[in-house]
Amino acid sequence: MASTDSNILLSLAGVCRDYLSGETQVRALNNINLTIKRGEFLAIMGQSGSGKTTLMNILGCLDTPSSGSYSVDGHQVNALNVKELSSLRLKTFGFVFQRYQLLANYSAQENVAMPAIYGGMEKSQRLALAKKRLAQLGLTERSGHRPSQLSGGQQQRVSIARALINGAQVILADEPTGALDSASGQQVLALLKQLNRDTGTTVVLITHDALVAQQANRIIQMKDGHIISDSSQHQLPSDTPAPLGNCTPAAPLQTNTKQHIKCYPRISLWESLCLALGSLQANLFRTLLTLLGIIIGVASVVTMMAIGDGGKQQVLQRIEAMGTNLLQIRPGGRNIRASGEIATLTMEDAQFLTQLPGIADVSPEREARTTVRFGSNDYSGRARGITPAYFSMRNWEIAQGVFINNDDVERYSSVIVIGATVAEQLFPNTQNPIGEYVLMNNSFYQVIGTLKAKGASAGGRDIDDEVYIPITTAQLKLFGRPYLSSIIVKVSSTDLLPTIEATVTQELKRRHGREDFMVRNTATLVEAISDTQDTLTWMLGSVAAISLFVGGIGVMNIMLVNVSERRREIGLRIATGAKPSDILRQFNIEALMVCLLGGLIGVGLGLLISLVLQQAAIAVAFSLAPPLLAFTTSLLVGVIFGYAPAHKAASVNPIQALAEE
Structure with missing residues (x-):
């Protein structure tokens, strides 16, 4: 139970601390009863393994007892949550370690200011306070130096300044002179004594050295997890160590009459960013x-x-170059070959389709493989009989000359428009083909235009290896039959494609008496x-x-x-x-x-x-x-x-x- 004496700062009652070492339970502290008053300077002394460091960790709220109770300034530590314990350490305790524990990438000033980050202190304020603490310890000229640039004594003084930055009530110094030469050690001890004398700060010194312990006003000696002597109480009874499991039960928690511990919020996002960047x-x-x-x-x-x-x-x-609002009608259907007498798409079908609502244009076509010759140059490509609508529906652009027009179709003109690949093969060395005559299927055709290159189709075929002649001329001179290879229908709106497709299928089926054709929707292909x-x-x-x-x-x-x-x-x-x-x-x-x-x-x-x-x-x-x-x-x-x-x-x-x- 916490003492009611307002002068008592730290109080332990029946505190035990057990550890597991493999399968063996080891007791580091056994029935510790200890009170520490405000402003005391005491030394906890003992050899290695005596439990003094474990006791310091419990005093500093870094560790918790296995049993027993511990109170700090009237607050039962057993009842505190993680945030409250952190806040208690932040404002109550300052640690001075044997190995200094300074951050290598921080300057002395930044090391001292570091704990104030978690107290919510502004950067300018905490750096100014850190500089003041360093000045009080004679390190003004060393505030910008990193630990590697400081002597051992200077590093320890920096750690003392760090312990004081948040106004700690208790300094817990663990072997503060253990890593120092005798002169530096005496300076550190003198500083701790001065802090205790001038500011009333409670100092708890952990040491195994009797000469160091003699600097304190009170000496507590430990052995095997027990306090065996306390100079404030003269010689304590030499109790036999209590067996494991016989520790004094923890005191029941009492209602705390003091104010609740102020829990500091998490550090700001900006501070977290700065720490992360550093x-x-x-x-x-x-x-x-x-x-x-x-x-x-x-x-x-x-x-x-x-x-x-x-x-x-x-x-x-490349697909859009063909047009996305087009229907392609080809001869043939299920179990019907698209050749010979059964290839029944005709010019009359094309003319009929132009009368249907929603159709903007119709382009009948007939195509076949052929060889085109100019002089000594031959090229095997594809010849296509078309109407003028073909070029606009396929988004072709002319490179030289003109397109085939309606007069050419009506007059059965022997004119030809050639693709870029054909022009390159037949007319090398940038020769102008316009006005020249080429031979195809034993007939001469005058070149009236060349098309701009488009490259390969979506299927990988060269689009530019074709030549184009009027559909009427093609049926008369090239193919000798009135049938069409395909009819391309341009729909006025892409939204109407499904409706027009159904209408075209129905009307052609009615005209032919059977479905001997196929209708393809280019929008579906695009999708x-x-x-x-x-x-x-x-x-x-x-x-x-x-x-x-x-x-x-x-x-x-x-x-x-x-x-x-x-x-x-x-x-x-x-x-x-x-x-x-x-x-x-x-x-x-x-x-x-x-x-x-x-x-x-x-x-x-x-x-x-x-x-x-x-x-x-x-x-x-x-x-x-x-x-x-x-x-x-x-x-x-x-x-x-x-x-x-x-x-x-x-x-x-x-x-x-x-x-x-």
């Missing part, structure tokens, strides 16, 4: 290696999806190819996303290594008042910032690679979605893969961490 900068090379995995992953996603979208657009452009290209694009993106996933695993692995290497730093932050949630947030932000920076650089790199590929004539399409998707995914990678290391950091045992070499 940590990333301190391990710059490792940070760059971690960034590299995310950069490659994000850049791959952006580039692959840009290539996929570019390929899709290229294919769709099918678009879906296929989308699938391929996402497949490329998924393959690239694997590298982003691997980069995320790399982030997690590096962060886990980072946590392992920074255990002492984490333990120090917790000991000086950081809450587990502060540590969790800091490490989460570190992982998130790595992925944020990696995502931004990766998006930029991916766009740059895409531009280079575009200059190399590779089809690439830019849109907002792929970079946004890749960047968002990189942030999710940071959140998901950063949580495990952050949780591990927040779960670090400060006692074990600070004891590590």
Whole structure:
């Protein structure tokens, strides 16, 4: 039970602390009853294994008793939650460690100011206060130096200044002179005595050295987990150690008559960002290696999806060159061959279709393989009999000369328009073909125009290896029969395609008496190819996303290594008042910032690679979605893969961490 004496600051009653060593239970503290008053300077003395360090950890709220009760300034520690314990450490205790425990990448001033971060103190205010504390300890000229630039005595004075930054009521000094020469040790002890004398700060000195202990006003000697003497009470009875399991039961918790402990909120997001940036900068090379995995992953996603979208657009452009509001009618149906007498599409069918509502234009066609000759140059390509409507419906553009017109169709003119591939083969060396005569199927045709190149069709066929003559001339001179290879119908609106398709099918079936034709909808073809290209694009993106996933695993692995290497730093932050949630947030932000920076650089790199590929004539399409998707995914990678290391950091045992070499 907590004492009612208002002068008593720390009170332990029947405190025991047990540990498991393998399968053996070891008792480090056994029935400790101790009260420490405000303003005392006492030394807890004992050899290694006597339990003095365990007692210090319990006094500083870094550890909890296995049984018994402990109160700090009237607050029952047993009843405090994690936030309240952190706040109690923050304002009540200051730790001075044997190995100083200074952060190597912080200056002396920043080391001193570090605990004040968790008290919510503004940066300018805490740095000014840290400089003042250093000045009080004679380290004004050393405030900007890092620990490696300070002597052992100076480092220990920095750790004392750090212990005082939050106005600690109790200084817990664990072997503060153990790593110092005798002169530096005496200076540190003199400082502690002066603090106790001038400010009334309670000082608890942990030592195994009798000469050091003699500097205190009260000496408590421990052995095998017991207090065997207390100079304030003269010689204590030499009790036989109590057997395991016979510790005094914990005192029942009493209603605390004092004010509740002020729980400080989590440090601000800005402070967390600053801490994370500082940590990333301190391990710059490792940070760059971690960034590299995310950069490659994000850049791959952006580039692959840009290539996929570019390929899709290229294919769709070629299909759209044929027209997206077209119906193609071809002879033949189920179990009917599209040749001979049964190929029954005729010019009369084409003329009939022009009268149907909703149809903007009709282009009858007849095609066959043929050989075209000019001089000594031959070219085997495709000849197509057409009407003038064909060129507008197929979005052809003229390179030289003119298109076939209605007069050419009515007069059975022997004129020809040739594709770019045919023109290149028949008229090499940039010879102008306009006005020249070519021979085809034993008849001469005058070249009146050449078409601009379009390249390959969606199926990979060269569109430019064709020649075009009037449909009437083709039926008379080239084919000798009145049948058509196809009829292309242009619908006035794409929305009407399904309706017009049904109407055309019904009317032609009525005219022919049977369905000896096939109607194809180019919009359906566009949709099918678009879906296929989308699938391929996402497949490329998924393959690239694997590298982003691997980069995320790399982030997690590096962060886990980072946590392992920074255990002492984490333990120090917790000991000086950081809450587990502060540590969790800091490490989460570190992982998130790595992925944020990696995502931004990766998006930029991916766009740059895409531009280079575009200059190399590779089809690439830019849109907002792929970079946004890749960047968002990189942030999710940071959140998901950063949580495990952050949780591990927040779960670090400060006692074990600070004891590590």
